[in-house]
């Protein structure tokens with residue numbers, strides 16, 4: 001076995017690096033989940049998450065991965081046979097669509113080239129054409145983690161409004177929450193889907209839904225079978241700070257600490273930090289003369305950058321070199337872009353020198369793997385970081 005000294009660089013776009021403060025908070029002894037100390041902590045965490053989602057409304061946390069929170073959004077609001085409008089922005093949009101189909105929903109799944117986000121004009125057109133108002137929900141991924149493309153949620157909201165369509169609006173913020181500007185209330189989102197292991201800097205294991213009044217009303221007529229994911233028992237137990245079943249106490253301790261960290265930094269500063277690291281990364285990629293998968297600068301992701309390798313070069317072989325030589329994990333290409341792209345995660349608990357180390361590992365890896373490129377990517381990023 002090769003001995004690796006120093007720390008591992010976890011530069012996949014989630015799970016992200018967990019801060020020491022969060023790890024320490026999680027190592028506290030588990031407490032009685034029916035006692036007053038738990039209730040105080042749960043109420044604080046629920047309120048803190050509301051602030052991150054920018055909502056004053058209902059919010060639930062599940063002991064689940066993000067996939068559970070996807071399923072919860074659908075089963076609480078819809079009925080078998082309902083129609084849904086979704087856009088195939090990448091691998092994660094496809095996975096959410098497949099959950100909907102397996103639940104008996106009919107999805108109009110708009111294709112893209114996986115290099116662009118959701119086109120607001122298509123949403124407006126599809127909804128305008130739906131004169132009988134059969135589409136019950138529009139469900140999109142804010143930041144498509146497989147491609148590094150961020151859809152313009154506020155503009156999509158406007159498109160729905162222009163069509164005067166009553167569909168619910170559901171948004172997956174799994175790799176954007178606490179990294180990229182997002183406003184549940186202001187943008188009229190009905191269900192926000194999130195989870196712990198990305199911008200929230202907590203290990204995997206918590207899923208969340210922020211829920212509008214309209215989405216809550218939809219639960220009254222929704223006929224999809226639901227039990228574990230049912231919002232109602234959760235919201236009712238949450239009122240006093242409790243859960244309807246045994247909660248993931250120690251993950252909640254971690255979340256309580258990470259929310260404090262985000263509050264200390266200030267959400268606007270968190271977004272600016274992510275934007276700056278993303279821009280530095282793109283400058284490095286351009287200097288290497290490699291291609292960024294995202295083609296629309298308005299849709300560049302602040303949480304990750306997906307980089308295309310030249311034809312004939314395998315991104316997984318390159319990633320293996322980087323892992324073996326430099327003890328750094330980069331994100332792989334998923335599904336249709338497997339082997340074609342690698343992804344640099346620059347979200348969560350991250351700083352300038354971590355980015356400098358990450359980009360250095362990439363540049364040396366390109367050399368070692370024999371990927372044609374121009375030198376100077378790291379330098380381009382450093383120059384930007386030093387002046388900005």
Ligand SMILES: Cc1ncc(COP(=O)(O)O)c(C=O)c1O
Nearest residue numbers: 065066067092143145172174175
């Ligand atoms: C945008 C997006 N949605 C959904 C998921 C699925 O979340 P999980 O793997 O936690 O179930 C992921 C996972 O990376 C994601 O990036």
